[in-house]
Amino acid sequence: MKFSPSLLRGTLIKRYKRFLADVELDDGSIVTAHCPNTGAMTGCAEPGYTVFLSESTNPKRKLKYTWELAQTFDGHFIGINTHNANKLVAEALDNKVLGEFSDIGGWKAEVTPPTANSRFDFALTRENAQRHKLTEYMEVKSVTLAENDKGYFPDAVTQRGAKHCLELARLAQGGIKTSLLFCVQHTAIESVQVAKHIDPTYAESVQIAANAGVTVLAADCIIDEQKILLNQSLPVIL
Structure with a gap:
């Protein structure tokens, strides 16, 4: 971007x-x-x-x-503008930047699954081995809280974020592929973890999601005064 x-x-x-x-x-x-x-x-x-x-x-x-x-x-x-996180992920999906999503055939933004009560940032489509098109769902969170080279999310209590995690977990338990992507908009950050010290309820919800099969991953960005580009995966510590 x-x-x-x-x-x-x-x-x-x-x-x-x-x-x-x-x-x-x-x-x-x-x-x-x-x-x-x-x-x-x-x-x-x-x-x-x-x-x-x-x-x-x-x-x-x-x-x-x-x-x-x-x-x-x-x-x-x-990156101060949190609205840019979804734009960066959309651009990365189009450009096949993230290996985990290199076979995505298409995506739609702001989609509520038929069996869910929450709207997620992306509905992704990819084919399985039998060439059946499958839909999966992704929620994106922007990470800017840095302590040395470690990034943390959230930087404040987020009931909405916890709700999204539990919804992703429920979909995953029903056989639908889901993911939680932390978009890191701070060039000092080299790994991401959940801020249990800020919001223990959200941390618990992320762990429930991970245990249910939700893919939890992070990606960092190249940032300067001309551009922001989602770049590569970063480690996530749960």
Whole structure:
């Protein structure tokens, strides 16, 4: 995913009210940008971080700018816009980047299975040995919480996330292939684990899903001010 037009560079003054961030652009002007991330953003929103904003030409938008990237004091990039995670996975599916999904024939976004109560990020289609088309379901989570080189999810309690895990487990127990993919948008992260210390209920739900046959995996991204590209698999520690 390439940023076009180019992002605007600035320095973070503060993030507040979850959805707002004040930024001083390199030209000295101060703007308020939309922050498309409802999480705690621990370690992602430190005043003084270099940040990158996209600029909208839509006159109906309340805020002209959207906060896309942050760069830590030691140079690591973070994808702030959680909505990009699904776009990155869709692009990776199309380009056959992830080996586990290299034989996917097609996908649809935001699908509710006939026997489920939750909508999942992707319905994937692939053929079995008998050339029958089979549908499987994937849920995507964006990971930005880093402690040294370890990534953690979630960064805040997520009842919705736990519900999705239990739904995936139920589908897996019924013979439907399912997966939980952690999309890592932080270049310091080299492995992913569930943040039991933040949300033990979610951690338990992920373990139930894994025990039921849900595939739990992670993939990291190449990130710079021009692009974000989902790159390769990372270890997941359960």
